[in-house]
Amino acid sequence: MYGKRYSVARTVRAKGKEYEVNPLERDEVEAILAVAPPDFANLIKFAIWTGLRPSEYVALDWKDIDFAKGIIRVRRAMTDDARAKGKAKGEFKGEGEAETTKTLSGRRDVQILAPAREALQAQKKRNPDMSGPVFINPYTGRRWNIKNNIYRNWTKALERASVAYRNPYQTRHTYGSMMISTGENPSWVSRQMGHCDMTVTLKSYARWMPVDTESIGARAIAAFSPSSRKLASVRNAG
Structure with a gap:
């Protein structure tokens, strides 16, 4: 496998x-x-x-x-605070209620790409x-718990797939780097x-930006260079 045993405990210790x-x-x-498993595979693919x-x-x-408009309205998040409040109320494993996202940028409409729609x-x-x-977690019939259910199922899936461990948040980084x-x-x-x-996006994913050294500047030259416009006018005249 990968030298070290996969375990939820190990994911918590690997803070760095x-x-x-x-x-x-x-x-x-x-x-x-x-x-x-099917329910978890749908969640991963969607993420x-x-x-x-x-x-x-x-x-x-x-x-x-909104399937008709092809968007996901992101307005709430299941934060640690929300679960802590739920636990204080004696709710099932501190499920709590989702809270409004804390930033304006977090409240957004996300386009549903074809693979996400499939999920x-x-x-x-x-x-x-x-x-x-x-x-929902098929074993509890309730929302997934990030720190327990998701981490545990994620870790098991990576182990079974013989994929080197990284935390579940990397699904988000996978999306960003793909795009x-x-x-x-x-x-x-x-x-x-x-x-x-x-700037946050560029700082996080700049190293994945494609660089075509052979055609650098070509589109700008074609669009704005006087010589290119002159050539284009000659071609049009011909």
Whole structure:
């Protein structure tokens, strides 16, 4: 396997590397989805293709999904504070109630890309009750608990898939790096991810920006260079 045993305890101890940007490769994503249980596979695929934070996707209700417009309305998050309040009230494992996202940029509409739509359609078959949460733990019938259920199932899935460990938040970084590496507009990516501004996006994923040294500046020259415009006018005249 990978030298060290996979365990939830180990993920908690690895504080130094928990939040490094370490996205999954395409073959790793495919391997994880192939071995994960159906409900959890739907959640992982959705997370990878939306870039939502774990606290955001566990808080989603079906009413937040607008299939007609192709958007996900992100308005709430299941934070540690929310769970702590729920635990204080004696609720089931401190489930709590989702809270409004703390920043304006966090409250956003996220475009549903085709793979994310596939995950949602598959999840509708697993969880047809459209009056409640999108993603539920099939063993409890309730929302997934990030620190317990998600970490545990995530760790097991990576181990079964023989994929080197990184924390579940890396699904978000996988989305960000995929979008930037394929040339999507950083401003659009920033809005999709709920970053406070584009500098956060660029700082996180700059090393994945494609660089085509052979054609650097070619489009700008073609659009704005006087010689290019003169050539274009000659061609049009001919």
